[in-house]
Amino acid sequence: MADQSPSVRTSRLSGFYQKSVAERTSIIAQWANLSAEEVSALHSGLSVAQADKMIENVIGVYNLPLGIGANFIINGREVLVPMVVEEPSVVAGVSYAAKLARSGGGFRTGSTRSIMIAQVQLLGVADFEQARANILAAKADLLAAANTSPTIAARGGGPIDIEVRFLPETFTEPMLIVHLLFDALDAMGANAVNTAAEAIAPLLERLTGGRALLRILSNLSDRRRAWAEVTIPAETFSSIHASGEEVIAGIVHANAFALADPYRAATHNKGILNGIDAVAIATGNDWRAIEAGVHAYAARDGQYRALTEWRVITDNSASGGQTEGAQRKLALYGRLEMPLAVGIVGGATRAHPTAQVALKILGVSSARELAEIMVAVGLAQNLAAIRALATEGIQRGHMALHARQVAIAAGATGDDIDRIAAQLAAEGQIRVERARELLKGT
Structure with missing residues (x-):
């Protein structure tokens, strides 16, 4: 068993895949200090009785494999990542990429506030400019009306701003769209945001003379983004088949292809989501909402593109800083930024016992921290895929x-x-x- 005592705590689990399920479970239980009940949740998961309270017309439960993405260092912290996925090579690939990233110090991540967008669609507005002026003048009243979640408000979240958009040409008629910006904090926020949109709709009707039709959140959560970056020395990629410089050049060419061509970009971004979806499912988050937002964001400039940036840089850190006459050392730099609305409270995250255990293994204390881990996993998954494509090909492994x-x-x-x-x-x-x-x- 790997020594997981606090003094040597590491996500570098050498030979983990060769161990039995019981041995792997024991290592993870020690890592996260899991109780016997929590270990049982890893193996037995959701009961039919619990499932019956989550959705309608339940007749059973459907199991998927839960594995561990190993080797991650994220912002200097050793992280083991629970992943639920049925596709072979996803967990192995992400663990391998995280191992490569360790040579450059692991992943560095960041995120914005957890701002969600609620949309209210107004029809039949006679004077759009006057309606806009009325709405903005009444912003304080609208924000007060939208403050419908005492729990979120008590923790410093809730509605923070109002925006107005005019859609002059639609398939039916011109529309005035009001955006309510809502800080959901550690919740994914769908229920709170939708409730707030419903609350302000009557006031918006009075202010505009229009009729409120749709009142619902947007899954294009571009005000709620997370990003990850990594720098890996070229020599880390060296093998008997190719030099590290050749491999990282191939990775950059592969990414350039996906930035320029939507046919390639679709598969490229699907690879990113292989990792992100797996963590979302493990933690009880809405992977469908994540995918919708990600794909919309990938087309934000009018063409669907790759979400990642990979380029070759001079690695000054390799020799403690570049000095005159010193030999240049090359490295691969990668970055991924994307909308990522996830939560650690409410919904399936708290209703599903295995999701709770997954969060404990991750050791996260906020939704933003979870989002940052997920985007690092997405970047690692992409690296694993395009490294394989640029070298031996994806099919071999x-x-x-x-x-x-x-x-x-x-x-x-x-x-x-x-x-x-x-x-x-x-x-x-x-x-x-x-x-x-x-x-x-x-």
């Missing part, structure tokens, strides 16, 4: 991990799963038909 799923689909059980998966990978034939042939030969 992905299909080797996929072989276990193929073995199971062919009917393998117990020790036969790993034996047949290893044979499939060695042969380069990751097919159910071949797995069945190997099973028959046992």
